[in-house]
Amino acid sequence: MVTLPSTDTTRREETARALAAQVTDPEMPMLTLEDLGVLRDVSSGDRGQILVTITPTYSGCPAMGAMRDDLLHALRDHGFDDVEIRVRLHPAWSSDWISARGRAALVEHGISVPGAAARHDGPVPLTLLPVPRALTCPRCDSVEVSLVSEFGSTACKAMYRCACCLEPFEHVKEI
Amino acid sequence: MSHVHDHDADHESVYAGLTGGDDSRWAFGTDFEDPLAGIDTTLPDGVDAAALSQYCLMLGDDALIYSHRLSQWASNAPDLEEDIALANVALDLLGQARLLLVRAAAADGDLVPALPEGSPVPDEDALAFFRDEAAFRNVRFVEPENGDFAVTMARLLVFSTFRLAVMQRLVGSHDTVLSAIAAKAVKELTYHRDYAGRWFLTLAQGTGESRRRLLAALTLVWPLYDELFRTHPVEALLAEQGVGVDPAAVADDVAVLLEQVFSVSGTDRPDVPAAGPVGTGMGRDGMHSEAMGPLLAEMQVVARAHPSGRW
Ligand SMILES: [Zn+2]
Numbered sequence: 001m002v003t004l005p006s007t008d009t010t011r012r013e014e015t016a017r018a019l020a021a022q023v024t025d026p027e028m029p030m031l032t033l034e035d036l037g038v039l040r041d042v043s044s045g046d047r048g049q050i051l052v053t054i055t056p057t058y059s060g061c062p063a064m065g066a067m068r069d070d071l072l073h074a075l076r077d078h079g080f081d082d083v084e085i086r087v088r089l090h091p092a093w094s095s096d097w098i099s100a101r102g103r104a105a106l107v108e109h110g111i112s113v114p115g116a117a118a119r120h121d122g123p124v125p126l127t128l129l130p131v132p133r134a135l136t137c138p139r140c141d142s143v144e145v146s147l148v149s150e151f152g153s154t155a156c157k158a159m160y161r162c163a164c165c166l167e168p169f170e171h172v173k174e175i
Numbered sequence: 176m177s178h179v180h181d182h183d184a185d186h187e188s189v190y191a192g193l194t195g196g197d198d199s200r201w202a203f204g205t206d207f208e209d210p211l212a213g214i215d216t217t218l219p220d221g222v223d224a225a226a227l228s229q230y231c232l233m234l235g236d237d238a239l240i241y242s243h244r245l246s247q248w249a250s251n252a253p254d255l256e257e258d259i260a261l262a263n264v265a266l267d268l269l270g271q272a273r274l275l276l277v278r279a280a281a282a283d284g285d286l287v288p289a290l291p292e293g294s295p296v297p298d299e300d301a302l303a304f305f306r307d308e309a310a311f312r313n314v315r316f317v318e319p320e321n322g323d324f325a326v327t328m329a330r331l332l333v334f335s336t337f338r339l340a341v342m343q344r345l346v347g348s349h350d351t352v353l354s355a356i357a358a359k360a361v362k363e364l365t366y367h368r369d370y371a372g373r374w375f376l377t378l379a380q381g382t383g384e385s386r387r388r389l390l391a392a393l394t395l396v397w398p399l400y401d402e403l404f405r406t407h408p409v410e411a412l413l414a415e416q417g418v419g420v421d422p423a424a425v426a427d428d429v430a431v432l433l434e435q436v437f438s439v440s441g442t443d444r445p446d447v448p449a450a451g452p453v454g455t456g457m458g459r460d461g462m463h464s465e466a467m468g469p470l471l472a473e474m475q476v477v478a479r480a481h482p483s484g485r486w
Pocket of ligand 1: 166
């Protein structure tokens with residue numbers, strides 16, 4: 001026998017999903033966790049609890065604790081007392097999961113958006129010269145930009161500088 | 176503390192803002208109750224729990240010890256960009272270590288050191304901070320002092336090449352948790368290896384002084400190279416069961432890749448004798464180099480002073 005979810009359950013899930021989808025990333029608050037692609041699923045568990053599934057951006061992402069707490073807060077503040085945050089490691093998070101709305105928000109805040117992440121079927125090739133990215137300066141649109149470092153203020157960003165407006169800017173890395 | 180949250184009230188004080196008013200936030204800054212929350216950690220059929228656990232310790236301890244070593248560059252690197260880069264590499268490795276130690280504890284809780292009744296210290300922290308030297312299963316390659324920037328880059332190139340090769344194969348593990356951890360690690364290690372490889376080339380082709388230092392660095396790190404590919408019985412067993420990777424199986428891949436870097440850089444694979452065992456064993460047997468004791472003392476002192484996790 002198949003039990004279909006009651007309308008009540010469905011409505012509750014929808015409300016919970018909408019609340020969770022508004023929670024923002026602690027390190028890039030212009031992005032919601034949904035836009036970042038970290039929020040994978042919101043559903044109901046066996047005992048009626050709300051199950052929220054998230055996928056970490058990086059293994060050591062220090063913001064995971066804050067994300068978890070912010071999700072719990074957002075839901076508990078609206079009467080969802082029984083909430084369980086679950087982690088899903090597979091498939092691994094990819095910068096390809098950042099939504100179109102998320103990309104627009106990044107650009108609006110002066111952060112350069114990632115291109116398509118590389119996919120390898122065989123061994124990962126070594127790249128001794130930085131792989132050129134087709135970037136433009138988020139401030140002045142110049143293409144005269146150069147890589148400062150593949151590592152930046154958070155695990156997910158690289159640092160660039162613009163030769164035209166002379167400003168530094170951050171780029172969300174392809175991963 | 177109450178478990179009923181009021182978002183605005185929580186953010187009234189800096190402390191509450193930092194902790195989120197949540198008891199799960201431990202004094203040492205642990206930020207996630209269980210990084211494998213909700214993940215099915217059931218063992219695959221026919222896999223020995225104790226062996227899997229030991230294997231996770233090996234891969235986890237390599238990352239943990241090397242992460243600690245690299246973190247010592249924070250505020251000491253040649254410039255801010257390298258400082259940040261090395262801290263990022265250390266953070267990625269710490270994240271990998273954490274997941275692997277949680278996996279180790281989930282597979283075999285017996286190996287987690289006992290702490291005072293009621294201590295909120297999670298299993299992975301108990302493993303990191305309350306095990307003694309002989310219980311660590313990392314290779315000796317990750318233990319030595321950082322040395323200068325050239326030594327650090329030479330060691331990072333070799334280590335990230337080795338670990339990337341292992342993790343690429345581990346993606347095929349029958350253990351779905353190990354497979355997922357490995358898939359993530361591959362992405363991170365690719366950035367680490369490229370970073371170290373580019374610096375290796377830059378130093379080799381830079382000034383006379385940078386080249387002299389790089390060649391000295393390579394000779395310095397090389398004696399512990401062979402140990403990376405020495406198969407421990409636990410690795411052999413798990414490789415046979417399709418859960419782990421026999422490090423000897425990646426030796427050729429690693430050598431070929433390093434040869435690419437050497438040839439572009441105009442350097443040669445060092446010809447120096449391999450370091451012998453410590454007594455009867457090597458790192459995977461719990462036999463470590465002299466540098467390990469002081470490293471653990473520094474890494475563990477704060478946690479050990481507060482085994483109940485409160486101050
Ligand atoms: Zn510009």
